[in-house]
Amino acid sequence: MAQRPPSAAVLVLHGGRETGTEPPPPGLLNLPGTRMRPFARAVDRAARATGGNVLVTQVRYGHRGWNGDRAHPFHDAVAALDALREEAGDELPVVLLGHSMGARAALRAAGHPLVRGVVGLAPWCPPGDPVTQLAGRDIVLVHSNRDRMTSPQATQSLTARARRAGARTCMVTVRGGDHAMIRRASAWHRLTTGLVTGLLGSGSLPGPVGEALALPPTAEATEGTLDLDLDLDPGPDPGRFRARTRA
Template identity: 35%
Template sequence: MAQQAVPERCARLGRAMGCGGPGAADRTVHGVVLLLPGAAREGMGRPSPLALAAARPLARRLARAGRAHGLVAHVVHYRYRGWNEPAAHPVTDALRAADEVVRRYGDVPVCLAGPGLGGRAALRAAGHPAVNSALALAPRLPDPSAGDDPDPVKQLVGRRVLVVHGTQDVRADPELSFRYAQRAKKVNPDVCRFEVHADGHGLRQYRSEVLALATDFVLGALFGRAVSRPLADAVAAPPPLGLRMPLAAFKKFLLSRRGQLIPR
């Protein structure tokens, strides 16, 4: 009896959230954000449901805030659980997801966003022609001092880039994201980085402020919307100031606006 071939797994987009979602009155899509979940370093099994679930709150927040602009958000379902160096499977999956966005929605700007290794994948896949921005939350980046090859930065040219990292992160060294942002800033002025003092890998202590900052960045990048003063200052400031911008500056701005900057 002939052995039946095992079908190859494919990356796919999760359900649409936002203007293009089920039941939406206005289905015209003008921008897309792809949420790239975190991943394990190794693993050929199916992705963790917990990682997918952790990516959904930001997807819902962005979809809700960007509905009037024509934003749709998708969580990307990877083929495998792990990064699996040197294959970097989440990067390939992010690129394929961006291809699917172009096929499905046409010529619309795309933002890649993710935590941990999902953030690393967002930065690595930002060179896709449809992508105009990348958001990395506590990205887990290689350590050249430990013999790792540094991730490239040339793919970020022409993209808007925001990195957010907790200073007490013990899973993903925040100093590595700072050094990466330094290299990226040399080839692309539209790079900034915010530090969340005393917060860890999950950025849970100041979760609402981090979500508001992410929303401010994504809507500005995708739709040319004016961003908050702290975000604009971080982009304009020379290193290291714009790469060590305290989240407290953004929190103070939110309080001055009494929460009116970003709809909850």
């Protein structure tokens, strides 16, 4: 029996290095790729629970590093999106889920016609990176306040720049987390699942996230920044968050 074509897709982009032209190691030896497997599984389970036919797959990289102007992972992401477009058509909604370097690639590739939104985890957001390609997209970036590998301040700045360029943006701070998302792992997984399914329309976004995405282009960076522990409250169903009432 022929498989049904997907109704939506999530492309997962793992982290990497600033430089490195060799290919990533295979299988479990690719530690950044292995780190994203629990996220992919959680999103896949949540999507299946809704009855939707959502394709969740990792983007394969040809090189371990970003490599300056060559921006190898960005081109790998675009190639994966082009292949998906050829297979499933022009109307397939896609959310890009990236970590660190993979989040940078996702943000750069978000101008592709299939992309509806980006969820970036501990993203690498250099100040000079473009944002015009994010216009009309939903962008939610999640960063630990204790990240020592990539800058949460740079992430907050990018959300403001992207909003001024026409994107709908939000940042969520995970207090006490880390770049590898090992500390408070369950919170990272639940939040990410809720965000991805919410952007796909197969779930509901947390109210404060929806409100932040609706902010006007002139809003300050701090207005679109939420605190996981102060603004969002895990509901009884994993992957669902609701507004938390501040004391």
